[in-house]
Each structure stands twice: as structure tokens, then as C-alpha cells.
Amino acid sequence: MCIGALPTLSELAKWRTDMDKSCAMCGNPEETTRHIMVECPFAQQLWALSNIAWRWISPWHGGAAEWCLFVLQKLDRDSRQRFCMLAWKIWQHRCGKLMEGKEQN
Ligand SMILES: [Zn+2]
Numbered sequence: 001m002c003i004g005a006l007p008t009l010s011e012l013a014k015w016r017t018d019m020d021k022s023c024a025m026c027g028n029p030e031e032t033t034r035h036i037m038v039e040c041p042f043a044q045q046l047w048a049l050s051n052i053a054w055r056w057i058s059p060w061h062g063g064a065a066e067w068c069l070f071v072l073q074k075l076d077r078d079s080r081q082r083f084c085m086l087a088w089k090i091w092q093h094r095c096g097k098l099m100e101g102k103e104q105n
Contacts, residue, residue, distance in 0.1 A: 001087065002065040006033050009098075024098040033064045036094055043090050050086050052079050 009021040009031040023031040025042040037043055038060055047057050056074040060067050068087075072080050096102035 001033060001037070001091070002068050004033075004064060006036075006064070006091065008033055008036060024094060034060050034067075037064075037067070037087060037090060042093075046086055046090060050082055052083055052086075057083075 009019065009023075013019040013021040021031055022029050023035060023040055025036075025040050028035055028040065038058060047054060052075065056071050059070070061070050071083055075083055
């Protein structure tokens, strides 16, 4: 994510213009890294359950790398681990739903 390499549907649609780039989780017209991690209601629900302060998660500064750095600088060690784990789980869940039709609790 931090090097801009997540194959989001918006990124893939740059190569395949006929591709549907709407969010698999909520139907938002464009699935970007920012949307997946911060704007999507699915991600917002998970962040709310994480006990990581939303005030550190919600502002998006520049690209994904800047966002990650900002958040990681604001969190203590335990919260940084939870942040990384949850970002990974959000991406993993999205991929499972999009590619395999899986829904996880
Ligand atoms: Zn969404």
C-alpha cells in the first residue's frame, strides 16, 4: 500500500478501460486505496471496533505512504500493530469478497 502498488480496481481500470471499478464492499463508483482504507463504510466499521482513535485514521494526507506514516507516528506500539493488522485484514477481506465471493465476520 505504501508504495502505491495495491491493485485496486481504479488502478486496474487504467489498463482495462472496460473494467467495473466500483467498490466490492459498498458499491462506491470508484475503488481507490483511500476509499478502501478510510472512506468505505466497511472499513469505517472495522476502525471503529479497533479502539484506534478515528481522528488519527480519518485524515488522508497526500498518498497512501503519507497517510500510513502520519497514522503510525500518532499511535503507540500496540496501536501501530493493530493498525497494520487491520489494514491488512481490510485488504484481505476485500480480495476474498471480490475474487472468491467470500464474506467474513
Ligand atoms: Zn466501499
